[in-house]
Amino acid sequence: MKLKNNHTIGIVGLGLMGSSIAAALLINGQKVIAVAPIVSKIDKSAPDRIRHSLEECYSEGITTKRPDELLENITYTSDYIGLKNCWLVMECVFENLAIKQEVFKKIEACVSDEVIITSNTSAMPISMLQNHFRVPERFFGMHWAEPSYTSPFLEIVCGEKSPITIGEQLHAIAKEWGKEPTLVRKDIRGFITNRIMYAMYREAFHLVENGYATVADVDRACKNDGGHWMAFCGLFRYMDLTGLKAYHAVMKDLFPELSNQKTVPKLIDDIAKADGNGIFNGKGFYEYTPEEAKKWEETFEKFSFDIHRLTSNYNKTVANISSKKFTE
Numbered sequence: 001m002k003l004k005n006n007h008t009i010g011i012v013g014l015g016l017m018g019s020s021i022a023a024a025l026l027i028n029g030q031k032v033i034a035v036a037p038i039v040s041k042i043d044k045s046a047p048d049r050i051r052h053s054l055e056e057c058y059s060e061g062i063t064t065k066r067p068d069e070l071l072e073n074i075t076y077t078s079d080y081i082g083l084k085n086c087w088l089v090m091e092c093v094f095e096n097l098a099i100k101q102e103v104f105k106k107i108e109a110c111v112s113d114e115v116i117i118t119s120n121t122s123a124m125p126i127s128m129l130q131n132h133f134r135v136p137e138r139f140f141g142m143h144w145a146e147p148s149y150t151s152p153f154l155e156i157v158c159g160e161k162s163p164i165t166i167g168e169q170l171h172a173i174a175k176e177w178g179k180e181p182t183l184v185r186k187d188i189r190g191f192i193t194n195r196i197m198y199a200m201y202r203e204a205f206h207l208v209e210n211g212y213a214t215v216a217d218v219d220r221a222c223k224n225d226g227g228h229w230m231a232f233c234g235l236f237r238y239m240d241l242t243g244l245k246a247y248h249a250v251m252k253d254l255f256p257e258l259s260n261q262k263t264v265p266k267l268i269d270d271i272a273k274a275d276g277n278g279i280f281n282g283k284g285f286y287e288y289t290p291e292e293a294k295k296w297e298e299t300f301e302k303f304s305f306d307i308h309r310l311t312s313n314y315n316k317t318v319a320n321i322s323s324k325k326f327t328e
Ligand SMILES: NC(=O)c1ccc[n+]([C@@H]2O[C@H](COP(=O)([O-])OP(=O)(O)OC[C@H]3O[C@@H](n4cnc5c(N)ncnc54)[C@H](O)[C@@H]3O)[C@@H](O)[C@H]2O)c1
Pocket: 012, 013, 014, 015, 016, 017, 018, 036, 037, 038, 039, 040, 042, 043, 092, 093, 094, 095, 096, 099, 102, 103, 120, 121, 122, 123, 143, 144, 145, 146
C-alpha cells in the first residue's frame, strides 16, 4: 500500500510533547490539526507554547518562515471529528493504557481505514497497543524526543501486525521532516533508546542508593563523559573510534557486576509518591525555586538549538567519510 500523504497531520493531546511535535511539523511544511479533547491547564497553554517554539526556531535560524505564516497551518479543536482529512494521526496523551485505549477508539471512529495512527508512547509495546484497533495494521509507534523541533531523533516502530513496507515509507517521510529517523523492525518494549537509557538510569540509581556516588557526581560524570561524544556518534562507532578491544576486555568482568534490579528504585519512588515532578513543581532529585526552574528550562532550550547547529555541521562532514560495514 502506498501512503496517501496529503501533508495534513493530526495530533491528539497538546501537552509537553504534543505541542513540541506540532512545532516540529509546522517548521517542516506540514499542516497540523491539533486536538485537545481535555481542556486542561497544559492544553490551554499549547497555542502560546507553540508560538514561542516557532519564534525561537525563527530567531535561531532553524526556519526562514515567520511564526505568523507558520501558524496559518495549524487548527486547534477539542473535537476528534477535526481529524477526518488527516492522512496520519499521532496520539500524544498520558502514558496510561486505559486513556490511550479510549483515545484510539475515538480517533478510529473519525478517520477512514487507510489513515495511519501512531502513538508517542515511551515504552508500551506496539504489538500490545495494536490489538485495541479495528484495523491493527494501520498502527505504528512514532516516538519523538523533546524538544522535537530541534532533536533529529524519531523512532518509527513496527508492531507484529504493522507491515514493514509502511514502516519504511514512514521512515522516508520522517527524513523529509528533517529527522534522522530509526526504524524498529521488530517490536520490543522500550524500543531502542529507552532500553539503552533505562539501563543507564538503573545503574545510576544503583550507584547512588548504594553509596558509591552522589546524584550530582553521577550527573557530572554522565554529562562530561557520554555527554561529550554522544551527539557526535553512537555507541558502536565510539567503540571503533577508541579501541574496540579494550571494551571487549572490560565487558567480561564488568557485565556480571552491573545492576539487574527489577523493581523501581526507592529514591525515585519516594519522590514520585510525595508528588515530586522535577522542575514542574520544584521537587525532584534537586530542589528548584520557580525562578530557578524557569532558568533551567530556558537554558535547556537554548542548549538544544546550539547542539542542533553543532551536530548539523558535523553530520555534513561525517556524511562524506566512507564507511562500509553496518551503515544504512
Ligand atoms: N515528556 C517527554 O519527554 C516524552 C518523550 C517521549 C515520549 N513521551 C510520551 O508522550 C506522551 C505524552 O507525554 P507528555 O510528556 O506530552 O505528557 P503531558 O502530561 O505533558 O500531556 C499529556 C496530554 O494528555 C492529555 N490527556 C490526558 N487524558 C486524556 C484523555 N482522556 N483524552 C485525551 N487527552 C488526554 C492531556 O490533556 C495532555 O494534553 C506519553 O505517552 C509519554 O510517555 C514523552
